[in-house]
Amino acid sequence: MHLVLFLIFALFALAGAVNLLLQKHPINSALSLIVVMASLAVLYLLLGAEFLAMAQIIVYAGAIMVLFTFVVMLLNEGREEKTWGSKTAKTIGLPAVVVLLAVLAATILRAGRHYGMISLSDGVTTIQELSKVLFRDLLLPFELTSVLILIAILGAVALARKDNGEA
Amino acid sequence: MNEPMLFLPLIPLLPFVGFLLNGVLGSKLPKALVSTIALAFPLASFALVARAAWMVYSGLALPVIEHGAPEWIVFGAVHIGFGLALDQLTLVMLLVITGVGFLIHLYSVGYMEHEQGYWRYFAYLNLFLFFMTVLVLASNFLLMFVGWEGVGLASYLLIGFYIDRRSAGDAGKKAFVVNRIGDFGFLIAMFLLLGSFGTLNFSEVAAQLAGHAAISGGVVTLICLCLLLGATGKSAQIPLYIWLPDAMEGPTPVSALIHAATMVTAGVYMIARAHALFDLSPTALLVVAILGTATAFFAATVAMVQTDIKRVLAYSTISQLGYMFLGCGVGAYSAAVFHLMTHAFFKALLFLAAGSVIHGLGGEQDLRRMGGLRKQMPVTFWTMTAAVLAIAGFFPFAGFFSKDAILAAAFQHGVSGKALWTVGLTTALLTSFYMFRLWYLTFLGESRADGPADSPANGHGSAHAGHAHESPWIMLTPLVVLAALSVCGGWIGMERFGAFLAPVTGGVQAAAGDGGQIEMMLSALAVLVAAAGWFVAHSIYGRARNDRANASLALPRRVLERKYWVDEIYVAGIVRPLEGLARYGLGWVGEWTLVRGSAWLLAGVASLSGEFLRRWQSGNLRSYAAWLTAAAAILLIFVLAGTLFGINGFADTIHWAVR
Amino acid sequence: MNTAVPAEWYLILSAALFTLGVVGFLIKRSLISIFMSIELMLNAVNLSFVTFAHEWHAVKGQIFVFFVMMVAAAEAAVGLAILISIFRARGTLTVDQIDLMKL
Numbered sequence: 001m002h003l004v005l006f007l008i009f010a011l012f013a014l015a016g017a018v019n020l021l022l023q024k025h026p027i028n029s030a031l032s033l034i035v036v037m038a039s040l041a042v043l044y045l046l047l048g049a050e051f052l053a054m055a056q057i058i059v060y061a062g063a064i065m066v067l068f069t070f071v072v073m074l075l076n077e078g079r080e081e082k083t084w085g086s087k088t089a090k091t092i093g094l095p096a097v098v099v100l101l102a103v104l105a106a107t108i109l110r111a112g113r114h115y116g117m118i119s120l121s122d123g124v125t126t127i128q129e130l131s132k133v134l135f136r137d138l139l140l141p142f143e144l145t146s147v148l149i150l151i152a153i154l155g156a157v158a159l160a161r162k163d164n165g166e167a
Numbered sequence: 168m169n170e171p172m173l174f175l176p177l178i179p180l181l182p183f184v185g186f187l188l189n190g191v192l193g194s195k196l197p198k199a200l201v202s203t204i205a206l207a208f209p210l211a212s213f214a215l216v217a218r219a220a221w222m223v224y225s226g227l228a229l230p231v232i233e234h235g236a237p238e239w240i241v242f243g244a245v246h247i248g249f250g251l252a253l254d255q256l257t258l259v260m261l262l263v264i265t266g267v268g269f270l271i272h273l274y275s276v277g278y279m280e281h282e283q284g285y286w287r288y289f290a291y292l293n294l295f296l297f298f299m300t301v302l303v304l305a306s307n308f309l310l311m312f313v314g315w316e317g318v319g320l321a322s323y324l325l326i327g328f329y330i331d332r333r334s335a336g337d338a339g340k341k342a343f344v345v346n347r348i349g350d351f352g353f354l355i356a357m358f359l360l361l362g363s364f365g366t367l368n369f370s371e372v373a374a375q376l377a378g379h380a381a382i383s384g385g386v387v388t389l390i391c392l393c394l395l396l397g398a399t400g401k402s403a404q405i406p407l408y409i410w411l412p413d414a415m416e417g418p419t420p421v422s423a424l425i426h427a428a429t430m431v432t433a434g435v436y437m438i439a440r441a442h443a444l445f446d447l448s449p450t451a452l453l454v455v456a457i458l459g460t461a462t463a464f465f466a467a468t469v470a471m472v473q474t475d476i477k478r479v480l481a482y483s484t485i486s487q488l489g490y491m492f493l494g495c496g497v498g499a500y501s502a503a504v505f506h507l508m509t510h511a512f513f514k515a516l517l518f519l520a521a522g523s524v525i526h527g528l529g530g531e532q533d534l535r536r537m538g539g540l541r542k543q544m545p546v547t548f549w550t551m552t553a554a555v556l557a558i559a560g561f562f563p564f565a566g567f568f569s570k571d572a573i574l575a576a577a578f579q580h581g582v583s584g585k586a587l588w589t590v591g592l593t594t595a596l597l598t599s600f601y602m603f604r605l606w607y608l609t610f611l612g613e614s615r616a617d618g619p620a621d622s623p624a625n626g627h628g629s630a631h632a633g634h635a636h637e638s639p640w641i642m643l644t645p646l647v648v649l650a651a652l653s654v655c656g657g658w659i660g661m662e663r664f665g666a667f668l669a670p671v672t673g674g675v676q677a678a679a680g681d682g683g684q685i686e687m688m689l690s691a692l693a694v695l696v697a698a699a700g701w702f703v704a705h706s707i708y709g710r711a712r713n714d715r716a717n718a719s720l721a722l723p724r725r726v727l728e729r730k731y732w733v734d735e736i737y738v739a740g741i742v743r744p745l746e747g748l749a750r751y752g753l754g755w756v757g758e759w760t761l762v763r764g765s766a767w768l769l770a771g772v773a774s775l776s777g778e779f780l781r782r783w784q785s786g787n788l789r790s791y792a793a794w795l796t797a798a799a800a801i802l803l804i805f806v807l808a809g810t811l812f813g814i815n816g817f818a819d820t821i822h823w824a825v826r
Numbered sequence: 827m828n829t830a831v832p833a834e835w836y837l838i839l840s841a842a843l844f845t846l847g848v849v850g851f852l853i854k855r856s857l858i859s860i861f862m863s864i865e866l867m868l869n870a871v872n873l874s875f876v877t878f879a880h881e882w883h884a885v886k887g888q889i890f891v892f893f894v895m896m897v898a899a900a901e902a903a904v905g906l907a908i909l910i911s912i913f914r915a916r917g918t919l920t921v922d923q924i925d926l927m928k929l
């Protein structure tokens with residue numbers, strides 16, 4: 001059962017990612033990314049991280065991607081044009097990507113035999129466990145993230161404001 | 168009695184204050200104030216010197232050393248300070264410098280009255296006095312070198328005083344460059360002194376030399392020859408004399424003060440000051456003597472045919488300086504200084520009188536266009552006559568005593584001395600001849616103001632040309648004073664003068680046994696020779712209006728008129744090759760390959776790498792991303808290689824991932 | 827039927843997604859798509875975090891993911907604001923035409 005679920009959603013994630021690359025229109029890419037994120041949320045659930053799965057759906061697929069779609073709609077960029085601005089990206093970047101993947105895969109496969117198996121019967125990390133760590137051990141970083149987000153919001157407002165004079 | 172204060176530092180500093188005042192404010196001050204400043208400070212300086220002289224006369228022990236400022240340079244055991252020392256030699260020099268200097272300042276007030284840059288002239292003149300007094304007061308070689316360079320600077324500024332005249336600028340540059348060659352020798356000598364004695368102090372060097380009589384030979388000779396090179400530069404001796412005739416481009420009082428009376432004698436002073444070194448090196452002394460004699464003879468021959476009144480005097484100066492070198496070379500330092508002093512009187516007088524003539528004729532310097540000035544300029548005529556008699560060596564004028572002392576010392580100086588004496592005596596004949604030639608051409612005969620001339624009137628405003636007139640009293644007063652000195656200056660007598668200087672320069676070489684008789688004979692001979700010179704000049708120039716000797720002595724005349732082509736030889740032999748080397752050798756090899764080549768190389772490397780980096784920094788986000796990925800890939804390969812092949816350290820680092 | 831899946835499969839999936847994100851960064855021409863590729867890479871990394879958290883029963887791994895999400899949210903807010911102002915200034919979001927530092 002686990003295997004089946006994993007395969008299905010892994011495929012969904014990969015297909016979504018590939019589709020993200022192939023689609024010419026940003027809105028399609030954004031929708032593909034939502035598919036990827038939703039699949040990842042299921043995989044988190046399989047890994048026993050139920051809170052993260054929810055957060056993934058709410059924060060990523062919900063908030064962030066909505067923001068993306070808003071921006072896409074707002075700017076109405078339209079389809080990507082074919083430009084050939086950078087040969088470097090292809091001549092250097094793509095071989096490097098291949099190497100990257102090879103190295104990562106090799107490392108993971110080499111170390112893989114030490115890892116255990118993952119099954120549905122494994123325990124689930126409850127929200128209580130999580131919140132114990134979050135609000136006791138890591139309270140300060142957590143509070144700092146709220147400051148970070150506040151700053152980000154202010155920055156975003158300042159950047160996106162039309163003009164100093166008109167505002 | 169307390170240690171008396173001589174206020175030695177004030178002697179140079181007073182003219183320096185004058186220089187600052189006139190140099191900074193002079194252009195805004197009225198002329199009268201400028202002259203007052205320019206005269207007051209040298210006069211105060213002279214008063215201090217006279218006071219010091221009086222104190223010495225009434226029994227003050229010399230030398231006196233006063234420090235103008237704290238230590239200047241201290242490194243290791245070497246201490247160089249601003250010590251100013253007054254001894255007999257310095258006192259004589261100071262009297263001459265400030266005394267004659269003040270007279271010439273006075274004269275200049277009249278002479279320069281109508282010139283542009285009146286204040287500039289006096290500022291420079293005061294600056295010169297400052298450096299010259301530093302030069303003679305210095306108690307060590309380095310401080311002396313400061314004065315030495317400073318007078319060179321003042322000389323340069325004053326030679327090129329007529330800034331609108333190209334030839335004046337060129338002459339100034341020539342003087343400066345030629346002097347640099349000599350200064351090079353001086354510098355090397357100072358380094359050698361530091362190396363071998365560890366001090367530059369005159370008294371300490373002398374003490375070390377006295378302490379170790381064994382020191383002699385190589386190093387000392389080398390030091391002496393280097394000092395000599397410096398002296399030939401400053402004192403216009405062969406081979407570095409060429410700047411002095413051109414230096415006549417400067418105003419005439421400057422020629423009198425700097426290029427006749429004081430600065431050019433610095434070389435003689437320096438040799439006398441460093442005589443402890445020279446005494447230990449017979450070779451160097453011989454070189455000094457030969458150089459001096461050769462210069463004296465050579466310059467005298469050239470002076471015979473010059474037609475520019477100032478050039479005659481310039482070559483005459485070179486010739487007389489040659490005498491002084493001869494005196495030094497035969498060990499008669501006091502005689503050399505004696506001649507230096509009398510020469511300062513009569514040569515300054517000659518120049519000032521010549522200046523008066525030039526002034527009276529509205530800038531005319533060509534002897535061929537003078538003549539018959541005796542009536543129009545009586546004071547100038549009589550003072551000039553005194554000077555001519557003095558330089559020719561007639562008894563009892565000043566030049567007789569000093570020149571006689573030098574020649575006598577040379578005569579008693581072994582076999583080489585006899586030869587030098589012969590040349591010296593011949594030179595005396597020539598001296599007498601060319602001075603009387605000058606005298607006849609200028610003052611006697613009829614006026615040739617409209618005569619042949621190829622040289623245009625030489626500056627100095629021709630406002631009152633045409634009608635010759637006597638100069639104003641302010642110019643004549645110095646003439647009269649100097650004439651009196653030229654007549655009486657020698658009466659002090661060599662014996663007394665030598666005895667006075669003995670603590671500094673060592674005793675006069677006592678005439679051996681029947682010396683008295685020989686000296687009498689020599690003196691008589693000298694006067695006879697001088698008279699012969701007058702006779703020749705009289706027979707040629709006395710009655711004839713034109714140069715009768717022109718045709719008969721064509722070839723020698725030509726040689727002499729061209730001054731033996733020395734300037735041309737220097738140009739062809741030294742200046743041109745150096746120029747060529749600079750232009751073609753250094754120009755092509757250095758300039759084109761090294762300088763420009765390296766510049767191109769650097770520029771090329773910079774622009775190529777710039778081009779490369781520019782393409783790299785394209786601003787294109789995707790290419791940045793590509794490089795970022797590539798770098799990440801390379802780093803990961805390293806890490807993986809580490810785990811795979813177990814390179815030290817990597818395995819442990821990765822361990823947590825592998826567990 | 828309780829089949830288990832080896833942990834490295836998850837990791838491989840994570841690596842694949844990450845690589846796809848990199849490829850997206852390299853080949854996409856619209857700035858906004860590139861931004862999405864970055865989000866994809868972040869998600870891929872999150873997956874491996876969660877996998878390791880499960881593997882070692884470490885809650886802190888999940889906390890890490892939580893923080894990454896927050897940072898991603900902040901980053902998205904600021905990034906999109908920058909995007910908007912770039913678009914206002916240039917009228918385009920094609921990266922090959924945006925190669926000057928200043929707006």
